């Protein structure tokens with residue numbers, strides 16, 4: 001991680017832990033919002049007006065948080081307005097790196113080798129982890145936002161006047177329910193799988209894995225052929241999907257969340273496929289990057305051997321189509 005703008009050698013892919021050995025994810029630092037007229041958003045500073053070609057999204061296909069942003073970008077029709085740069089799925093000793101892997105890009109703006117260089121460019125004294133997704137303003141050369149929950153909401157509204165869309169991921173009428181369900185899914189499932197995978201005590205693992213499956217069981221009960229809140233796809237669906245699609249091929253093995261697979265849950269499986277089939281979503285799922293990335297986490301898999309992967313995941317992705 002970066003400490004006062006310098007790469008710290010004792011960086012660990014296993015993140016912070018609490019006194020019981022539980023994994024603790026850091027909070028995001030850049031929280032500005034793009035708005036139609038550049039007015040400030042709910043957090044951060046103003047001055048980030050929605051313009052085609054002004055912003056770039058740095059992502060990793062392995063990363064579920066980055067994939068939230070990728071899905072929102074695709075569904076809202078923003079691909080031509082907001083270019084992306086994809087990092088190498090294998091974490092280096094200095095965190096995310098550019099190029100050097102099929103489907104990974106070089107940094108087109110600064111020729112950086114690592115994502116952390118963007119963070120120190122944005123803030124020479126930055127202290128924290130250099131994470132993706134990162135939304136960059138190419139006009140002012142500053143970081144706009146590195147919190148995927150914000151980026152999804154930014155993409156939902158900021159460019160609507162430039163590219164009108166039928167999707168509204170955060171409709172007024174559902175906000176209360178969305179805001180109530182998001183943190184539960186986050187804590188027990190999205191981040192719950194990481195808490196299981198990076199637990200450093202049996203107790204912390206047991207607690208996390210119980211949470212993961214209690215949430216999957218609850219969602220299996222809840223789903224009835226539609227999205228989480230009925231006919232309308234919301235941000236909560238995006239946030240759930242990115243974990244489901246990684247589950248059987250990655251988390252079930254590397255994070256030891258192996259009580260069941262998504263394939264064992266008929267409704268969750270059908271739901272996952274329904275989201276995957278929405279035009280644009282399949283292109284955000286790069287299973288090669290996902291499995292290469294997770295199984296190369298040295299602390300969890302020192303040999304970095306990647307297992308062959310479940311046939312049903314391969315069959316599903318093949319049936320839905322090739323990644324774009």
Ligand SMILES: N[C@@H](CCC(=O)N[C@@H](CS)C(=O)NCC(=O)O)C(=O)O
Pocket residue numbers: 015025026027028062063064065066095129130131132133146147148149
């Ligand atoms: N709160 C952030 C979390 C992002 C995050 O943790 N990304 C991971 C990849 S999945 C990362 O970049 N980790 C690098 C590191 O921790 O050094 C968000 O949702 O945008």
